[in-house]
Amino acid sequence: MDATVHVDYMAHLDAKKRLTIRGAKYSYYQVKExxxxxxxxxxRELVKPKQISARTLKMMDDSIRNFHQGNVSAPVDLSEF
Incomplete structure (x- = not known):
């Protein structure tokens, strides 16, 4: 299966040996030459996809513990949305 070309343009290195990607959809790229x-x-993303940090896991555990202990806020009325 052939890939379709969406953008085709000539690029060059600037004085600091940098290459600019026009209309880049991402901030970070893995480069293979x-x-x-x-x-x-x-x-690329700065964090590994599908990986949850230890801090986030601890926060989730604390939230569930509070929920089971009845340590929760009053219900939020979302009917106007």
Missing amino acids: YDNGCILLEP
């Missing part, structure tokens, strides 16, 4: 001259850019 191959022996044949091809360069592959893959979008």
Whole structure:
């Protein structure tokens, strides 16, 4: 299956050896440069996908513990939304 080209333009390095990606959809990219001259850019996130930090897990555990102990706020009325 052939990939469809969505954007095609000439790019060049600036004085500080940087390359600008026009209309980039992501802030970070993994760059792979191959022996044949091809360069592959893959979008990246600063955190690993599907990984929850220890701090977040602790907060979730505390929230559930409070819920089971009845330590909760009054119900929120969302009927106007």
